Amino acid sequence: MNAPSPAPSVNSVLLVEDDADLRAAVADILEDEGFEVHVAENGQDALAELDALGHLGLRPCLVLLDLMMPVMDGFTFMERFRADPGLSQVPVVVLSASVKEPPEGACAMLRKPFEIPALLNTVADYCGRA
Amino acid sequence: MSTSLADFLLQQRDAIMEAWEAEVRAIPAAQALPQPALRDGLPRLLEVVAALMRQRPQAGVASGLGAIPDLHALERLGEGFNLRQVVTEYRLLRGCVLRLWAARGGAAPLPEEERILHEAMDEAVAASVSRYTLARERTLQALDRISTAALGSADVAGFLPRLLQVLRETVAAVDVTAVLLREGDWLRVESVVGDGMAPGARVPVGEGFVGTIAATRQPLLVHEASEDARVGEQVLREAGLRALYGVPLVLDGDVLGVAVMGSRATRELSEEDLLLFRAMAARATALLAQAQAHARERAARAEAEASLVRLRESEAGLRRWEEVFTRLGVGVVVVSVEDNVMRDVNPAFARMHGYAPEELRGRPLEDTLAPESRGVLARHVAAAHSKLSHEYESLHVRKDGSRFPAFSHVTTFRDAAGRVVQRVATVLDITQRRAVEMDRQRLLAAVESERARLASVLDQMPAGIFIAEAPSGRLLMASRHVEVLIGRPFDLSLTAEALASEPYRVLHPDGRRYEVGELQLVRSLRHGEEVAGEELLIERPDGQRMTALVSSAPIRDREGTIVAAVATMTDITERRRAQEAALQAARFGERLIAIVSHDLRNPLNAIQLSATQLLHSEALPERERRLVTRLARSGDRMKRMISELLDFTRGRLGGGIPIHRVPGDLRAVVRSGVEELEAAWPERSLRLQVEPGHYEGEWDADRLLQVVSNLGGNALQYSPQGATVTFRLSDAGDAVVLEVHNGGDPIPPDMLPRLFDPFRRGATAGHGGGASSGLGLGLYIVEQVVKGHRGHIEVTSTAEAGTTFRVTLPRAQGTSGA
CATH class of the missing domain: 3.30.450.20 (PAS domain)
Structure with a gap:
């Protein structure tokens, strides 16, 4: 990421989730609340999306990250993400059914299945209301 | 016819001698003599007398007769005639001549011839008497010396040299005398006086000079020993002897030996010396025989004494044997070979068979054997005869008919020809030994069968x-x-x-x-x-x-x-394989549950989020709102199921449900749980009773909330609609006790032990709503959480008291619930 680190957008969220239905449900809820939701199916997609946003001079205020995903899982994504000084400032909230501890660098974790209030409260903690 | 007496004597000499012989045979000593020896020099005497009658000598007839009467006297002395008998011979001769002259019928003889006849006869008688007397005296003296010599000589070896010495002294011309004694077919020089023969030299009977004498049993005289062919012995030929005379020593027809005398001086030995030698030899023979008899007697006596000593010894031995025989503890029986009869038995043998010894002696050996052993007796006898000894066991019978096993050792005794003359058997009663042996056999058999049984058990x-x-x-x-x-x-x-x-x-x-x-x-x-x-x-x-x-x-x-x-060594291949397979299956199952329950959360989350979102829509008509509410509630139930499944798999796979204890007050947790239940079961009556006390401790609030929720939900679900469910919290010192009680039907007793097993459900169906997911994992999770707090849970359930779950929770991690 050679682009200069843009200022984070207050209502832009990157949702990384391989389950299409859940991805759509979460995106709908957040969009209903006025968030701009970027989606990615796995870690690799997410990195590409972040790169693309970066080129546009955009940076999300929060990454909602599933852990168990094909192609590139959440853990690998976190390693790459943290290695990028431009991105490492962006908070990451892990969405997972796993009992395992969240990967290093994650700010919080929402255990699946989570409910709408929990989702909205968590997102509100890191981003301003749209 | 006219004839002279001289002619008559010459012509009728044989007739005269025949007539004389007929008369003279009456004399005992003459009876055994052969005719020539009997007539001796007498026919010659008649011829000499006839010659004297013709010569008509002036000086008388005495010198004309020469040595004939002397020699005849010596002969007769040697032949055992006494003097009277010798005189009688001449009287009979004179009588025969005159009687036969008269018998021819002629005239009386001429006086001159008749005078010469009588003078010659008288002279012959006188000369015979004189010679006989002298010779007899000398012989008697010699024999006396021989007898004297013999006296004090107990043995032949001492006597013979003296005899020979006397002989040499008596006969002046003799230089050498010797005696040879017979030893089988040989003659051995026993004793020698003078030079010429070596003591110990041997000559075979029948050869040479002495051998011929021994074989013919006749005296022999040679005149030139060194030249005469009859002298075969080298020693005699080289001894320089001329006259050599030998006589056999004969006693009762047996030749004992030969006596020899020789002279170097002369080739002639006088008749008197020969006679004397013969008489001495005869006497020596008697003495020799006597000495030999003595020697034999001494030997016999010595032998007898030795025998006696041996006999005494053997008698002592015999007595010892008899004592042994009598006292021996082993039975001994002596059996005769020809009829198998017991010749003797010792007391032990008799006692063994219940008899007195005398009752058995003379009876067949078979009588001591049991009938079934009698058949093989012959075989044992044959075996004993074929070797020195034989051993066997057989069944014997006592006088009273009882039987006993016995061991017999048979020894055979043989004569010089090797024939068995008797058998001796020692017999041992082996009842004891047999009993011990049978015991041993039984024991061995028992041990063997025990061993076999063990082996077969082991084999099985x-x-x-x-x-x-x-x-x-x-x-x-x-x-x-x-x-x-x-x-x-x-x-x-x-x-x-x-x-x-x-x-x-x-x-x-x-x-x-x-x-x-x-x-x-x-x-x-x-x-x-x-x-x-x-x-x-x-x-x-x-x-x-x-x-x-x-x-x-x-x-x-x-x-x-x-x-x-x-x-x-046990084959656990299959068991191990089955265990491995079961473990794999369990791991797989649990892993499957974990994966599935995890993966279920994404769509479940989508359903819940969407349903909730829909319910938020104010434009939703009432009917649709009810449908979406049901959708949301089912999603909620599904969420709990998945949650329980995850807890269960965590418990199984990860070593228990993770418990994070933090300090807090248990009352708040319980109150919160009861409130949740009241919200979920609005139609039911719940009661919380908190006893005075302290309820601070380290708790995992979320997990204990789950305990309250599960136990309460369970109580509500399995109790009647109108029944109250009571929660009671009490302080137990180091621990806090939570009891959840409900009335209604008790839990069936057979279910109690498995109440906390996973995937178990109560028999009564649930009454809707509430906390139970319906998987039957609720109580399992409760127990896991309580155990995670190092506490324990117990349940009592009766129709009268209802059902009470009692949870004891230690306050701190290090303490355990009492």
Whole structure:
């Protein structure tokens, strides 16, 4: 990421989730609340999306990250993400059914299945209301 | 016819001698003499007388007769005639001449001739008397000297030299005298006086001079010994002898020996010397015989005395034997060979058979044998006769008919020809020995059958069993199952140590081969180690590996010394495989549950989020709102199920549900739980009773909330609609106790032990709503959470008191609930 680190957008969220239905449900809820939701199916997609946003001079205020995903899982994504000084400032909230501890660098974790209030409260903690 | 007496004597000489002989035979000494010896010099005497009648000598007839009367007297002396008989001979001769002259019928003889006849007869008588008397006196003197010599000589060896000495002194012309005694076909020079013969020299009977005398039993006289062919003996020929005379020493027809005398001076020996020699020889013969008889008698006496001594000794021995025979504890019987009759038995033999010894003597040996043993007696007798001794066992019978086993040792006694003359048997009553032997046999049989039973039991066992003995290490047995297990015939000649080498392949579970010292049987045998259930692999000939569980232990004697070791080997291949498979299946199942419940959360989350979002829509008509509410509630139930499944798999896979204890007040947790239940079961009556006390401690609030929720939900679900569910919290010092009670039907007693098992459900169906997911994991999770707090849970359930779950929770991590 050679682009200069843009200022984070207050209502832009990157949702990384391989389950299409859940991805759509979460995106709908957040969009209903006025968030701009970027989606990615796995870690690799997410990195590409972040790169693309970066080129546009955009940076999300929060990454909602599933852990168990094909192609590139959440853990690998976190390693790459943290290695990028431009991105490492962006908070990451892990969405997972796993009992395992969240990967290093994650700010919080929402255990699946989570409910709408929990989702909205968590997102509100890191981003301003749209 | 006219004839002269001289002519008549010459012509009628034989007739005169015949007439004379007929008359003279009346004399006893004359009877055995042959005719020439009897007539001797008398026919010649008649011729000399006739010659004197013709010459008509002036000086008388005495000198004209010469030596004839002298010699005749000596002959008669040697032939045993006495003087009267010699005189009678001449009287009869004169009488015969005159009687036959008168018988021819002629005239009286001429006076001159008749005078000469009478003068000659008288002169012959006178000369005979004179010569006879002189010779007899000399002989008597010699014999007297011989007798004197014989006196005081007890043996032949001492007597003979004296005899010969006397002989040489008596006969002046003799230079050498010797006596040879007969020894079988030889003559041995026994004694010599003078030079010429060597003592001890031997001559065969029948050869040479002395041999001829012994063979012919006649005296022999030679005149020139060195030239005469009859003298074959070298020593005699070279002794320089001229006259040599020998006589046989004959007694009762037996030739005892030969006496010899020789002269170097003269070739003639006088008749008187010869006669004397013969008389001395005769006397010597008698003495010799007597001496020999004495010697024989002495020898016989010595022999008899020796025999007597031997007899005395043997008598003493015999007495000893009799004593032994009598007192011996072993039965002894002497049996005669020809009729098998008992000649003698000792008291022990008789006692053994219930008889007195005299009752058995003379009876057949068979009488002491039981009828069934009699048949083989002949065989034993034959066996005894074929060798020196024979041993056998047989059944004997007593006088009272009772029987007993006996051991017999038979010895045969033989004569010089090797024929068996008698048998002696020693007989031993072996009842005791037989009894002991039978006991031993019984014991052996018992031990053997015990062993066989043990072996068959061991063989029947589904485990392989080895027993090895110490210190040899030799394998005493291996049960049949061993061969099944190892897949090859088992070699019992091996030692325990050999099991570590080919062809056996014993491996550790990791495939490494067993060292000798690692074998369980060897460890028990050598070090007394007790090994319980070690796993090993055995590679069979087909390469297949069998898993076996091996245990072993030493077997010790009373002193504690290891005498053997036993090892059992169980084939657990199948069990291990099944266990492995079950474990795999369980792991797979749990993993499956974990994956599925995890993956279910994404769509579930989508359903919940969407349903909730929809419910937020104010435009939703009432009917649709009810549908979406049901959708959301089912999603919620599904969420709990998944949550429980995850807890369960966590409990199974991860070593228990994770508990994070933080300080807090349990009352708040319980109140919160009860409130949630009231919200979920609005139609039911719930009651919370908190006893005074302290409820601070370290708790995992979320998990304990789950406990309150599950126990409460359970109580509500399994109690009647109108029944109150009571929660009671009490302070128990180090612990806090939570009780959840409900009335209604009790839990069936057979369910109580498995109440906390996973996937169990109560018999009564649930009454809707509430906390239960319906998977039957609620109580399982409760127990896991309580255990995670190091607490415990118990349940009592009766129709009268209802059902109470009682949870004891220690306040801190280090303390445990009392």
